[in-house]
Amino acid sequence: MPKGKNCWYLLYCKAREEERAVQHLQNQGIESFYPVKSVEKIRKGVKSVKQEPLFPNYLFVNLDPETANFNAIRSTRGVASFVRFGITYTKVNDSIISHLQSKLADTDKSIDDSELPKIGDNVVINEGTYKGLEAIFKASHGLERSILLIKLIEQQAELTIDNKNFKLK
Incomplete structure (x- = not known):
């Protein structure tokens, strides 16, 4: 054929x-x-x-x-x-x-825990509504998401986001 x-x-x-x-x-x-x-x-x-x-x-x-x-x-x-x-x-x-x-x-290439930032590291969100916003890595949340701390109106708020949507600053 x-x-x-x-x-x-x-x-x-x-x-x-x-x-x-x-x-x-x-x-x-x-x-x-x-x-x-x-x-x-x-x-x-x-x-x-x-x-x-x-x-x-x-x-x-x-x-x-x-x-x-x-x-x-x-x-x-x-x-x-x-x-x-x-x-x-x-x-x-x-x-x-x-x-x-x-x-x-x-x-299919998921990010393993060794590639994630350490707790307290500064990261930058590179996709979605919060693109360009700086945040602090708080914890891994499941296999493909993490919890970040972002500053909104002078207060920190938690944001759960896909691991591929942020990077180390």
Whole structure:
């Protein structure tokens, strides 16, 4: 199968069966992309990191439109159907898939505790509403957030913020 002729198509999957569909597509030798993100959950006071779909019920498949058996793919376990506009299957631009893959690879690189500032260190918030504001690192809060002390109207207030959204001053 020459790579130059392949296109990415959008598939709609049965509820919570995206991973089953990916597995069965891989068994058929079909390249698929199922973007997931890590989400911190707290249940009964216990923190855990779960993988959740970026686009629930959807995944992407890379196919040669001239040789692919669209009926067999549509009949794959976990797959409901191709997303279509009329009779035309929805194609997704390669650059969008590449962008998603690179963004997800970047976000999977979480910051470990050794990279965080020490308690009392001055930091600068580099994203969001408080961008440019100086703060004091107070504590790590979960796997991906920290508590900072910011000065608002001559009083210090706590702010919980993603670790990637501030840096050492």
